[in-house]
Each structure stands twice: as structure tokens, then as C-alpha cells.
Amino acid sequence: MDDKHFEKPTYDEPSSVAAEQGDVIVDGPDAVALTITPEAARETAKRLLEQAEEAEKQSGGPDSQPR
Numbered sequence: 001m002d003d004k005h006f007e008k009p010t011y012d013e014p015s016s017v018a019a020e021q022g023d024v025i026v027d028g029p030d031a032v033a034l035t036i037t038p039e040a041a042r043e044t045a046k047r048l049l050e051q052a053e054e055a056e057k058q059s060g061g062p063d064s065q066p067r
Contacts, residue, residue, distance in 0.1 A: 017041075 008030075015028035024041035026034050036044065 011029040018025045
């Protein structure tokens with residue numbers, strides 16, 4: 001992602017997530033809302049977890065120690 005993407009504020013509240021009629025609905029801050037398939041939700045969740053771990057390592061967070 002380019003540097004301009006990161007000029008936006010960083011939020012510390014998690015998004016709301018719901019399953020409705022076979023879709024996954026994500027409602028986040030700053031009017032972010034998306035509806036995705038279960039398959040896309042699983043892959044997104046995997047990517048979020050991987051990148052959360054990376055971000056914690058970068059900031060010296062709780063998962064910064066090698067496992």
C-alpha cells in the first residue's frame with residue numbers, strides 16, 4: 001500500500017461482524033461497511049491475524065517474542 005493510505009486515522013475499536021442470509025457483514029469505523037462471502041471472510045480473517053501479529057512485532061507488542 002502507498003504512504004498516502006496511512007495518512008488516515010488509526011482506530012482502536014474493533015469492527016462489528018454479523019452473518020446474515022449466508023453473507024458476512026462487517027461494519028467498521030468511518031462508515032466502512034462491506035458484505036462478503038464466507039470464503040472471503042475466512043481469508044480476510046486469516047490475513048488480518050497474520051498482519052496483526054506482524055504489527056505487534058513491529059511495535060514491540062505482546063506477540064513480539066519469538067514462539
